[in-house]
Amino acid sequence: MIEPKEVFDISLTVNGERLTRRVQVRTNLADFLRHDLELTGTHVGCEHGVCGACTVTLNGKIVRSCLMFAVQADNCEVQTIEGLSRSGVIKDLQDAFVQHNGVQCGFCTPGMLAAAHALLQQGPLPSRERIRDFLSGNYCRCTGYQAIVDSVQAAANQRARSSMP
Amino acid sequence: MKAPRFSYARPDTIAEAIALLTRFGEDARVLAGGQSLVPMLNLRIAAPSILVDINQISALNGLTVEAEKVHVGALTRHAHIESSTDVSKYLPLLALAMPHIAHPAIRTRGTFGGSCALADPAAEIPACSVALDATFVLAGPNGERRVPAQDFFQGALTTALKSDELLTGVEFPKSKPGYAAAFGELTRRKGDYAIVGVAAHGFISQARLSDLRIVIFGASDRPVRARHLESELEGKEASSECIRRAATALDADVEPRDDLHATGETRRYLTRTLASRVLSDLMKVGVS
Numbered sequence: 001m002i003e004p005k006e007v008f009d010i011s012l013t014v015n016g017e018r019l020t021r022r023v024q025v026r027t028n029l030a031d032f033l034r035h036d037l038e039l040t041g042t043h044v045g046c047e048h049g050v051c052g053a054c055t056v057t058l059n060g061k062i063v064r065s066c067l068m069f070a071v072q073a074d075n076c077e078v079q080t081i082e083g084l085s086r087s088g089v090i091k092d093l094q095d096a097f098v099q100h101n102g103v104q105c106g107f108c109t110p111g112m113l114a115a116a117h118a119l120l121q122q123g124p125l126p127s128r129e130r131i132r133d134f135l136s137g138n139y140c141r142c143t144g145y146q147a148i149v150d151s152v153q154a155a156a157n158q159r160a161r162s163s164m165p
Numbered sequence: 166m167k168a169p170r171f172s173y174a175r176p177d178t179i180a181e182a183i184a185l186l187t188r189f190g191e192d193a194r195v196l197a198g199g200q201s202l203v204p205m206l207n208l209r210i211a212a213p214s215i216l217v218d219i220n221q222i223s224a225l226n227g228l229t230v231e232a233e234k235v236h237v238g239a240l241t242r243h244a245h246i247e248s249s250t251d252v253s254k255y256l257p258l259l260a261l262a263m264p265h266i267a268h269p270a271i272r273t274r275g276t277f278g279g280s281c282a283l284a285d286p287a288a289e290i291p292a293c294s295v296a297l298d299a300t301f302v303l304a305g306p307n308g309e310r311r312v313p314a315q316d317f318f319q320g321a322l323t324t325a326l327k328s329d330e331l332l333t334g335v336e337f338p339k340s341k342p343g344y345a346a347a348f349g350e351l352t353r354r355k356g357d358y359a360i361v362g363v364a365a366h367g368f369i370s371q372a373r374l375s376d377l378r379i380v381i382f383g384a385s386d387r388p389v390r391a392r393h394l395e396s397e398l399e400g401k402e403a404s405s406e407c408i409r410r411a412a413t414a415l416d417a418d419v420e421p422r423d424d425l426h427a428t429g430e431t432r433r434y435l436t437r438t439l440a441s442r443v444l445s446d447l448m449k450v451g452v453s
């Protein structure tokens with residue numbers, strides 16, 4: 001029979017880099033990214049899935065990194081805000097957030113960008129209602145959301161314009 | 166806060182998972198999507214000493230469409246069900262309900278079986294499975310047993326599952342021609358658990374309703390069928406006025422209590438209003 005363990009060796013890819021690490025099974029993915037890998041762009045607000053600040057991409061889909069244990073990311077591919085930024089895929093979204101005041105304190109921003117990026121990958125030109133709906137799981141205590149929705153919409157419009165022949 | 170200390174096992178098969186649950190009994194908990202269990206661990210509401218992670222068990226994952234029914238594996242993610250064309254074709258009620266569950270990032274991980282095993286009284290999937298007369302498949306050390314949805318949900322966070330059993334899947338009869346579905350819920354914010362919700366399914370012919378199954382959730386300790394309202398509408402030509410009048414029958418079906426989110430009286434009022442809306446939608450879907 002399989003013996004339950006408190007420590008596990010895991011291998012995973014984080015922002016394109018293959019890693020092997022030993023983890024305590026009770027360490028959540030957010031803490032693993034922040035403390036073990038020093039990728040502090042992933043923020044931790046509530047630790048129970050409500051605020052969305054810890055949103056990262058796992059095998060191409062957004063997840064709450066506070067609601068997974070690092071051991072569960074074994075053999076997976078994780079993208080954090082550091083990876084998304086470095087690769088340039090969200091440069092236009094980031095610029096739009098700056099231009100439209102979608103960032104104030106910045107605490108929610110990494111999660112907002114990860115979620116907004118996932119939304120824009122699902123199809124071009126989402127309506128404001130669709131943007132609000134999709135970002136409903138990401139809390140912002142500063143902006144009042146209006147500016148964030150503006151930012152995402154501006155980036156979507158820009159992408160649609162530049163993809164026109 | 167952080168999860169308390171525990172030991173972790175990651176079986177590849179249903180048999181291995183059951184062996185672990187049998188060996189550790191009440192000390193062990195199944196970890197599926199973790200979207201309810203991990204918050205409970207982090208808030209220290211739960212502190213099992215063993216977690217049995219079922220995410221690697223491929224036999225629990227996915228939808229199978231058969232001649233008369235659709236089998237939903239316990240590990241099938243909310244996001245998968247939401248985007249499945251088989252679900253929108255054969256289980257339209259479920260397709261309507263899925264976008265109401267939490268938020269996209271939570272639907273990436275949350276599982277069908279986890280939502281059922283948790284049995285939150287305000288959850289969408291349990292309500293739909295009662296409305297659609299689903300059958301739950303439970304596997305334990307002595308083999309498999311089948312439990313109708315109506316008997317699976319036994320109270321708030323309480324189901325027919327024993328500590329050495331795994332929910333392996335849920336079987337739904339396919340929706341038949343002439344049947345229509347409608348769904349609605351009231352929440353403070355998008356993605357929250359419902360203050361109250363209504364799931365309805367029934368046969369509509371020449372603007373008359375029959376074989377109606379209406380389930381109210383969020384108003385009691387489990388999803389409940391509104392049998393009084395169902396019989397009030399059975400065989401009727403259901404105009405909006407008729408539906409509004411019939412909705413008073415709900416007072417005999419549910420007795421909402423006061424809680425943090427709303428008083429019983431508010432919930433009673435909201436239940437009637439929402440049921441009227443959802444049933445009017447049902448008539449529209451059925452006619453179009």
Ligand SMILES: Cc1cc2nc3c(=O)[nH]c(=O)nc-3n(C[C@H](O)[C@H](O)[C@H](O)COP(=O)(O)OP(=O)(O)OC[C@H]3O[C@@H](n4cnc5c(N)ncnc54)[C@H](O)[C@@H]3O)c2cc1C
Nearest residue numbers: 049195197198199200201202267275276279280282288332
């Ligand atoms: C912010 C937030 C909002 C949410 N909003 C909603 C909402 O509006 N509606 C809603 O329905 N849900 C909501 N959820 C919960 C979400 O849908 C969960 O995914 C779901 O309730 C539990 O599924 P899970 O796979 O994550 O299960 P887990 O969290 O892994 O497990 C939940 C429980 O079920 C047991 N279990 C799981 N699978 C099995 C199995 N196969 N056999 C036996 N026992 C099992 C576990 O031991 C545990 O006790 C929300 C969650 C969050 C964090």
Ligand code: FES
Nearest residue numbers: 045046047052066
């Ligand atoms: S820290 Fe993960 S959702 Fe708030």
Ligand code: FES
Nearest residue numbers: 104108140141142
């Ligand atoms: S900018 Fe401060 S929380 Fe969103």
